Amino acid sequence: MTFEAIAAKVRSGARITESEAMLLFEHGDLLALGELAQEVNERRNGRKVFFNVNRHINHTNICVNRCRFCAFFRTADQPGAYLMTMDEIRGRAVEALAEGATEIHVVGGLHPDLPFEFYLEMISTIKAVSPDLHVKAFTAVEIAYLAKLAKLSVPQTLEKLKEAGLGSLPGGGAEIFAPEVRNQLCPEKLTGAEWLSIMEQVHQSGLKSNATMLYGHLESIADRVDHMRQLRELQDRTGGFQVFIPLAFQPEHSQLKIAGSGTSGVDDLRTLAVSRIYLDNFANIKAYWVMLGEKIAQVSLCFGVNDLDGTVVEERIGHEAGADTPQAMGRDAIVTMIRKAGRVPVERDTLYRELRGY
Amino acid sequence: MLNRITEKITAGADITAEEALWCLTEGELLAVGRLADSIRRSMHPGGCVSFVVDRNVNYTNVCESKCKFCAFYRELDAEDAYLLEGSQIMGKIEELVAQGGTQLLMQGGLHPELDIEYFEGLFSRIKSRFPGLQNHSLSPAEVTHIAKLSGLSIKEALVRLKGAGLDSIPGGGAEILVDSVRSEISPKKIGWQGWAEVMREAARLGMPTTATMMFGSRERQEDIVEHLFRVRALQEEGGSFTAFIPWTYQPGNTELGGECASGVEYLKVLALSRIVLRNIPNIQASWVTQGAKMAQVALFFGANDVGGTMLEENVVAAAGCRFRMSQEEMIELIRSAGFTPVRRTTLYKELERY
Numbered sequence: 115m116t117f118e119a120i121a122a123k124v125r126s127g128a129r130i131t132e133s134e135a136m137l138l139f140e141h142g143d144l145l146a147l148g149e150l151a152q153e154v155n156e157r158r159n160g161r162k163v164f165f166n167v168n169r170h171i172n173h174t175n176i177c178v179n180r181c182r183f184c185a186f187f188r189t190a191d192q193p194g195a196y197l198m199t200m201d202e203i204r205g206r207a208v209e210a211l212a213e214g215a216t217e218i219h220v221v222g223g224l225h226p227d228l229p230f231e232f233y234l235e236m237i238s239t240i241k242a243v244s245p246d247l248h249v250k251a252f253t254a255v256e257i258a259y260l261a262k263l264a265k266l267s268v269p270q271t272l273e274k275l276k277e278a279g280l281g282s283l284p285g286g287g288a289e290i291f292a293p294e295v296r297n298q299l300c301p302e303k304l305t306g307a308e309w310l311s312i313m314e315q316v317h318q319s320g321l322k323s324n325a326t327m328l329y330g331h332l333e334s335i336a337d338r339v340d341h342m343r344q345l346r347e348l349q350d351r352t353g354g355f356q357v358f359i360p361l362a363f364q365p366e367h368s369q370l371k372i373a374g375s376g377t378s379g380v381d382d383l384r385t386l387a388v389s390r391i392y393l394d395n396f397a398n399i400k401a402y403w404v405m406l407g408e409k410i411a412q413v414s415l416c417f418g419v420n421d422l423d424g425t426v427v428e429e430r431i432g433h434e435a436g437a438d439t440p441q442a443m444g445r446d447a448i449v450t451m452i453r454k455a456g457r458v459p460v461e462r463d464t465l466y467r468e469l470r471g472y
Numbered sequence: 473m474l475n476r477i478t479e480k481i482t483a484g485a486d487i488t489a490e491e492a493l494w495c496l497t498e499g500e501l502l503a504v505g506r507l508a509d510s511i512r513r514s515m516h517p518g519g520c521v522s523f524v525v526d527r528n529v530n531y532t533n534v535c536e537s538k539c540k541f542c543a544f545y546r547e548l549d550a551e552d553a554y555l556l557e558g559s560q561i562m563g564k565i566e567e568l569v570a571q572g573g574t575q576l577l578m579q580g581g582l583h584p585e586l587d588i589e590y591f592e593g594l595f596s597r598i599k600s601r602f603p604g605l606q607n608h609s610l611s612p613a614e615v616t617h618i619a620k621l622s623g624l625s626i627k628e629a630l631v632r633l634k635g636a637g638l639d640s641i642p643g644g645g646a647e648i649l650v651d652s653v654r655s656e657i658s659p660k661k662i663g664w665q666g667w668a669e670v671m672r673e674a675a676r677l678g679m680p681t682t683a684t685m686m687f688g689s690r691e692r693q694e695d696i697v698e699h700l701f702r703v704r705a706l707q708e709e710g711g712s713f714t715a716f717i718p719w720t721y722q723p724g725n726t727e728l729g730g731e732c733a734s735g736v737e738y739l740k741v742l743a744l745s746r747i748v749l750r751n752i753p754n755i756q757a758s759w760v761t762q763g764a765k766m767a768q769v770a771l772f773f774g775a776n777d778v779g780g781t782m783l784e785e786n787v788v789a790a791a792g793c794r795f796r797m798s799q800e801e802m803i804e805l806i807r808s809a810g811f812t813p814v815r816r817t818t819l820y821k822e823l824e825r826y
Contacts, residue, residue, distance in 0.1 A: 142810070144772045145506045152502065378808040379765030380772070409735030409766050416501045416736065454734040456501070 117141050121150050124391055135339045135392045144380060151387035151418025158397065159420040163457040165448050166464065168217035168250075168424030169210035173198045173236060177223025179255070181289075181300035183331060183363060187223050197225065200239050207243040214445070217424065217464045220251035221286055230264035230271075234278040241279035248281040248464040254312035254323075255287035255304045268312060272319040282464055283316055285324030285359055291344055292337040299331065306341075310348055317354025322465060324400075325355045329385055330363035330377035338385065342392050349395045356466055357398035357421055360385045362405050379410050383417045390418030398466065403443065408451065415455040422448060474503055477747075481507055486704075487747060492697045495744050501736055508743035508774030511750060516776040520825070521811040522754075523802050524818060526575035526608075526780035527568040530787060531556050535581025537613065539658035541647070541689050543725035543790040545581050555583065558594060562601070568783055569602055572799070575780060575818045576602075577642055578609035579787070588622035588629060592636040599637030606818040607637055611644035612670035616662050627673050634677055640818060641674045643683040643717065649702045650695040657689050657728060668706055675712035680819055682715045683752070687741055688733030689721040696741060700748040707751045714820060715777065716749050718742055719758035724792025735766055739773045746774025754820060759797060759805070760788050768809035777816075778806065 120134045130138075141147055174197040177187035188195035198206075207218055218240050237249050252260065252275070261271040272280075289299055291306025304312070316323050327341050342358075349355050365376040377385075390399045400421035403411035411422060425443050443451075445461075449472045452459040459472040477491050487495075495504045532555040535545035546553040556564075565576055576598070580586075591610070598607060610618070610633070619629035630638075647654060649664035674681050683703045687696055707713050718741050720733040733741075738758075746755045756779045757770035767778055781799050797805070799815075803826045806813035813826040 144769075145502050145509055149502045149506075377765075378805075379768040380809045382765065383769060407763060407765060409738070409762065410769070413501075413735045413739060413766075413769060450731075451734055455736045 117143065117146065121146075124150060124154060129394050130392055132339050132343050135342065135388055136335060138388045138391060139335045139339070139384060144384060147384060147387045148417040151390040152416055154390055154394075155399070155418045155420050161456075161458045162460045163415055163420055163422060163452045163455070164398065164460055164462040164466065165422045165452070166217055166424045166462050167213070167215045167445060168219050168464075169206060169213070169215050170219045170221075171198070171203060171206050171240075173203060173220060173222040174225050174228075175223050176225045178226050179224055179300060179302040181303060183289075183299055183328065185364075185366075190226065197228075200235060203236055204239050204243060207240045207247060211244050211247060215424075216246070216469065217248045217250055219284060219424070220249065221253055221256065221284060224256065224259045228263075230260055230274075233260055234274060237275065237278040237280055245279075249279055250282045250284055250464050251275075251280055253284055253287035254309045254316070257283070257312050257316070258304050258308060268315045269319055272316060272321065276319070276321065280321070282321055282356075283313075283323035285326040285355070285357070288326045288341070288345075289328040290331075290333045290337055291341045292333060295331075295333045295337055299328075306344070310344055313354070314348060314352055317352035322354055322356050324357050324359060325396075326359045326361050327389075328361045328363055330381065331365075339392070342389060346393055346395060349393070353395070355396060357400045358389055358393050358396045359400040359402055359423075360389055361402055364405060382406055382410055383414055386414050386419050387417045408443070412451050412455050415452065415457050422452065474499065478507060481511065481747065484750075486750065489697050489701055492700065492744055492748055493693060495747065496693045496696065496740060499740070501740055501743075504740055504743045504747070505773045508746035509772055511746050512755070512774050512776050515750075515753065519811055520776075520814045521771055521806045521809070522777045522814040522816040522820065522822070523806070524575050524780045524816055525568075525571065525573040525783075525799055526577055526818075527564060527573055527783035528577045528579060528780075528785045528787070529556070529561055529564050530784075531561060531578055531580040532583045532586070533581055533786075534583045536584060536617075537582050537658065537661045539647075539661055540728040541657050541686070541721055541723075541726050542787075543722070543792070544787040548584060555586075558597070561594065562597070564784065565598060565602060565605070569605060571783065573605070573781075573783065574823070575606045575608050577780070578607070579611060579642065579644060580614070582614065582617040584621075586618070586621075588618055588624060588632055591618060591638075592632060595633065595636040595638055606639050608640045608642055608818050609638060611642055612667045613645040613662050615641070615670050616666055626670055627677075630670070630673050630677055630679070634679060638679070640680040640714075641670070641682075643671070643681060643713070646684045646699070646703075647686045648689075648691045648695050649685075649699045650691065653689075653691045653695050664702065668702070671706060671711060671713075672709070675710055679712065680714050681712045682717060683713045684716070685718045685741075685745075686721050687718060688737065689728060689730065696744075697748075700745060704749055704751060707749070713752045714818075715754035715756050716745050716752045717756040717758060717779065718745050719761045722761060722788055722791035726791060735762070738762060738766065739770060742770055742775060743773040760785060764797070764801075764805050768805060771806075771809050771811060777820075778802065 362377040398421045401411040401414040401419045449459045461470040533546045723730045755775045756777045757767040757775035759767035803813040815824045
């Protein structure tokens with residue numbers, strides 16, 4: 115199979131296979147790949163690029179998992195360990211609302227001592243600030259942990275969280291599904307199959323979620339493609355994923371020291387472009403500028419990406435890992451960045467409804 | 473328009489200013505990039521990307537030019553004004569040579585007291601102690617300043633500097649080679665004709681040169697095109713440019729302020745440089761202003777070289793932009809972008825392949 119044959123197949127609207135995706139990863143002509151991904155994206159999304167205005171709340175960095183790639187977690191007795199109070203959480207939501215945020219993104223460590231009620235209260239506290247704030251909270255890993263904590267089934271746990279005001283789920287914790295790599299990266303964490311199973315139940319409960327992939331560490335290209343295959347299959351069944359977000363591994367402060375790890379700018383763009391082409395049942399592909407850097411994130415808008423994440427305020431996880439991007443990007447900056455890429459900025463809400471054009 | 477431009481490029485013909493402007497304003501990034509990439513592939517078919525091991529020695533930060541985009545200069549009586557001692561300069565060069573460096577890039581402010589004798593003395597000492605090192609120093613603005621201070625013509629100054637050991641001239645201070653822009657961002661600096669005059673004289677004397685462009689400050693797209701066409705014309709008339717190096721204005725700590733050019737703008741200008749300047753063999757990616765990831769991507773948008781490792785760099789760093797790179801990191805940067813790393817001399821002779 116040549117690149118041209120795959121391109122023809124994609125242009126006809128047909129789905130590509132895993133081996134074809136592998137070939138796209140290994141294909142030498144980065145710009146031809148980018149143009150194909152851009153074409154796929156424009157067919158779906160035109161020239162619009164989404165962003166939303168959100169605030170991250172990382173309520174605690176205390177975590178019973180000790181994922182090797184993570185520079186954020188602490189054990190409870192380590193210096194720098196923290197847990198926010200409800201007042202602090204409320205304060206951040208109030209600030210976010212004043213700044214025009216429409217979403218609060220809540221993820222944190224798996225804290226050993228908090229009761230399930232803490233999580234319910236955290237959501238209702240944010241919703242009490244304003245019912246218009248969408249609470250996008252808890253990765254599949256946290257949901258599994260909360261279900262255990264609450265001694266409830268996953269669907270029952272999700273029901274309780276929904277009643278408290280949970281609006282949707284972020285896509286974190288997927289890392290890479292391949293068991294051998296996952297065992298080395300994050301042996302304590304949910305397996306890939308479990309992550310997918312939780313997400314299936316999330317979607318069945320009527321909630322939407324995102325999906326991620328952590329790449330640029332120990333995984334092979336085949337592992338990346340297999341990760342995307344499993345996401346595509348689940349999406350065929352549920353349609354519950356809103357967006358795919360590949361996350362570039364940040365080697366700087368992680369325990370995981372791998373020679374030559376960390377991604378090249380070329381690899382970042384290639385991964386985004388292949389995912390746009392392969393994941394034909396995903397509406398959106400997001401570039402997470404916090405980890406990619408603003409320049410590569412902007413350039414990716416010409417490589418099939420149509421979503422730029424929020425104007426994140428106070429992101430801690432990527433920054434602890436050594437991301438050297440600013441903590442936040444203002445609305446004006448993100449609008450300018452999209453315009454300068456020749457695209458049309460559209461502010462969206464968490465569920466990808468258009469709020470405002472620029 | 474894209475078809476017309478593509479046809480011209482395939483036929484090896486030069487594009488017009490109007491076509492170049494279209495690339496900047498209307499052209500899709502990847503379409504323009506592919507044109508540049510095809511030229512890069514035909515000019516540098518081996519899949520190699522080169523770099524040089526060098527050090528910038530900024531001998532003084534005292535400068536009478538006081539450009540508004542510059543965060544590095546100081547007044548003569550400023551508390552943190554400095555002029556390096558000869559022994560300090562020699563010490564820095566020793567470190568460079570010990571690390572296998574082959575290029576010295578001395579650049580500094582337009583100091584009111586440093587005349588031709590100062591540089592003749594310094595350069596001949598450097599040459600006698602480090603005969604194998606390429607002395608690639610003094611931008612056209614400095615050469616002009618030294619000539620004026622010493623009552624010499626440009627040609628006389630260059631002849632004497634060359635005699636003392638200056639091997640080649642870097643193309644800094646070109647900023648935008650359009651005087652309406654220069655009068656806004658660097659009113660006291662030489663005009664575009666002054667810059668061109670030094671480069672013409674240097675070429676006549678057989679000295680290799682490079683050309684740069686700093687964009688993203690106050691210029692219009694038309695000015696970028698004008699700059700590229702002026703450099704192309706200079707080269708056609710017998711210029712000695714070995715490379716063209718576009719980089720972006722860094723607004724930190726400057727009088728001019730404002731924003732940094734975006735990644736898409738950088739890649740477009742870089743690609744257009746490759747397309748317009750087919751009579752200049754090498755185009756450098758600027759990792760110093762763009763960071764490693766963007767420098768890698770730039771290799772698909774016309775660049776075939778990543779410049780120097782820069783054991784030391786102070787001017788861009790003063791504007792808050794600090795990327796650091798060792799030789800090993802440079803090799804890894806090139807390799808992980810899919811190219812073969814080659815260490816080169818200032819004049820693009822291959823020294824080692826990795």
